[in-house]
Amino acid sequence: MSESLNDLRAFTLVAEAGSFTKAAGQMGVSQSALSHTIKALEKRIGIKLLNRTTRSVSTTQAGEQLLNDIAPLISGIEQKLSALNEFRSSPRGTLRINGTEHVIHSILWDKLSRFAHDYPDIHLEITTDYTLTDIVKDRYDIGIRLGHAVDKDMIAVRITPDMQMMVVASPEYVHTYGNPNIPSDLDHHRCLALRLPTHENLMNWELQKSGDGFQKAEIVNIHPRPVMIFSHAHLLVKAAVDGLGLAWVPALMVKSELQSGKLVSLLDEWVTTYDGYYLYYPNRRQSSPLFRLLVDALRLK
Known part of the structure; x- marks a missing residue:
């Protein structure tokens, strides 16, 4: 029996993603077309490969065995085809x-x-x-x-230097509400927060004050009481520029706003440094x- 490599690849994508929607997006086809492909494959071989519910997709015992057998082979074929780029x-x-x-x-x-x-x-x-x-x-x-x-x-391949996080606000905000001098002052300020979908909660502000040879660095975790919440950091910056509150953001993200004076840095002794970004x-x-x-x-x- 001869099976289409594309159909087998479609099966591995659905099985690994656990979703027709995700797999269809990866292949650039419609969900209904992908579903038809898998049903036709199951009909030809006479074995059910996937269990489908309204919420999830999982492999049957036979489907799991097939996935384990062919996924490394398909990946190897794709790598061999990619290697032909050296001849183009x-x-x-x-x-x-x-x-x-x-x-x-x-x-x-x-x-x-x-x-x-x-x-x-x-x-x-x-x-x-x-x-x-x-x-x-x-x-x-x-x-x-x-x-x-x-x-x-x-x-992992390093692609950026270390990343600094800082508290920023517009000059108008500072004129109206004042300048926080220590982290606990933030409890009395209008804060702008970022929601992290991984944990469905708000990102804490980790403020770090560098120590010296005799004193260890001090770290304070702030749980902001936000007046506005965003899912994307660039909206956070826009809100800060418009004077709507304080934001805790990467310094590189607001470099131009700091240079132009649209934003000013606050709590300068509490700038936190993280390991940089890596490509992996x-x-x-x-x-x-x-x-x-x-x-x-x-x-x-």
């Missing part, structure tokens, strides 16, 4: 990237734009979110996160020439 004058293919809105918009966009101009036949799919996405399960080629959030079994990927990806082009383009020079 202009490499082509698709690379899927997952990172936070901040790192894509404020740090990497110029490099990604240049890469897209240099390699017009390489299609980039860029997803921004604040969840700790499993890039293997969701079939992303590359993830971009702060160093502490990268799984230990991934290959599973070991099996590094043999792809297409993949290496993107890693080289984004790495910290």
Whole structure:
């Protein structure tokens, strides 16, 4: 019996994603077309491969065995096809990237734009979110996160220096409400907060005061009582510029606003520094020439 490689690949995508919707998005087809493909595959081989409910999709025992047997083979075939890019004058293919809105918009966009101009036949799919996405399960080629959030079994390439977080506000806000001098003063200020979808709660403000040779660094965790809540950091910055409250944001994100005077930094002794951003990927990806082009383009020079 001969089966289409595309149909088997469609099955592995659905099985690994646990969702027809996600798999259809990855393949660029409609959910109904993908469902029809899987049903036709099951009919031809005479075995049910997936259990479907209104909320989830899971493999049957036979489906799990098939997935374990063919997923490494399909991945190997895709890598071999990708390796043929070495014989093309202009490499082509698709690379899927997952990172936070901040790192894509404020740090990497110029490099990604240049890469897209240099390699017009390489299609980039860029997803921004604040969840700790499993890039293997969701079939992303590359993830971009702060160093502490990268799984230990991934290959990681540093792409930014350390990241500083600071409290900022507009001059108008400071004129109206005053300047906080210590972290506890924030309890009496109008704060702007970011909601993290991973935990469905608000991001705490971790303020750190550097110590000296005799005194250890002091860290204070602030649970803001927000007057406004956002799911994207750039709206947070806009609200701060408009004088609606205080925001705790990456310094690089507000560099131009600080230089222009639209925002001022507050609590300057309490600037927190985190490990920078890393590009990360599973070991099996590094043999792809297409993949290496993107890693080289984004790495910290």
